[in-house]
Amino acid sequence: MTPTIPGFGHFRLPGADGVELAGAVGGHGSPVVLLHGFPQTHLMWRHVAERLAAEHTVICPDLRGYGDSGKPAADSPAVYAKRTMAADVVALAAALGHDRFALVGHDRGALVAFRAGLDHPETVTHLGILDVVPTLDMWDVLHGVSAAVAFHLYLMAQPPGLPETMIAGSADAFFGSFLDAWSGGPDGLPPEVRAAYLRASRAAVPSIVADYRASAGVDIEHDRADLDAGTRLTMPVTVLQQDWGAQLGYDAAAVWRAWAPDLDHRLTKAGHFMAEEAPEEVTAAIRDLLTR
Structure with missing residues (x-):
């Protein structure tokens, strides 16, 4: 049985262009939308969402193309552009009665x-932003052998056909390698959660x-x-x-400050899956953000 967020109800609602978004919602108060990363689903927020629900309405969708949300064919670059996926989030919040909301995302989210x-x-x-730099800057900071940490970015950037075939042929090994390598320790991803992520990713390769x-x-074009x-x-x-700046040789805070004048930049010793490994730290950072 797929794990759930205790006390949360589930929804299936249309996004910006009718693509159905699935997810969980719970709590009461001012709205906060939480967006998951790769290779996960909205379940990654289970610990943080429970904590925030004490004072907020917390909305945790699966992004289009992930989890139980719709997976339209990518017949144009716009279908999975971040601009389209952002419009999904705005439409979903409106369908739930919120025309303004706080937004926190991890990784792809x-x-x-x-x-x-x-x-x-x-x-x-x-x-709120967890463990990325903007797309345009991401490609700029990757260089030399240090870029090997992001080999999957280059693989999935290739024209349609080969990446999908290669990944589908060993989906559990491919997605599981990130769940293992990016985890800060063995306790962050219980076996049933890891299995749920693999099951969802296996069904969503294209x-x-x-x-x-x-x-x-297209995302680079929009950022530029x-x-x-x-x-x-x-x-x-x-x-x-995480301290990616030190690992890859750039000033992460300066990269973000160029986009965000009102910035609180924090480093964590948790692994990439910080919302699952260090939920108290992540929740505290979100609560601090919401008081600004």
Whole structure:
């Protein structure tokens, strides 16, 4: 049986273009939307969501292409552009009765949250980012042999066909390698949760690849256009990440400050799956963000 977030109800609602989004919602109070990363589902927020639900309405969707949400064919680059996925989030929140909300994302979900903050500043009141840099900057900071840590970005950036075939042929080994390598310890991902992530990812190979392929194309175009136009994140922003700057040789806080003038940049000693490994730290960072 797939684990759930205790005390939360479930929804299936249309996103921006009718693609159905599934997820969980619970709590009462001002709304906070939590977006998951790769190779996970909304279940990654189970510990943080329970804590925040004491004072907030917490909405945890599966991104389009992931989990139980719709997986449309990627017949154009726009289908899995972060701009489209951000519009999904805005439409979903509106369907649940919220025209303004705080937004926190991890990994792929953080890239969607970043785009939502740029495209919908009147809607996103506070923005939390876990363990990424913006797409445009991500490609700039990867170089030399240090880029091997992100080999999957290059694999899934290739034209349609080969990446999907290779990954589908060994899906559990491929997705499981990230669950193992990126975890800060053995306690973060219980066996039933790990199995749920593998099951969901195994069923979503084409859409996951399409999501990553968009970040090597249309997402870069959108980021560059905003950078050139001087568009910035106008809401309070908190970034919580591992010390990737030291590992890859760049100033992570400076990268984020170029996009977010009102920035609280924090480093964590937790692994990449910090919401599961260090939920108290992540919850505290979100609560601090919401008071700004």
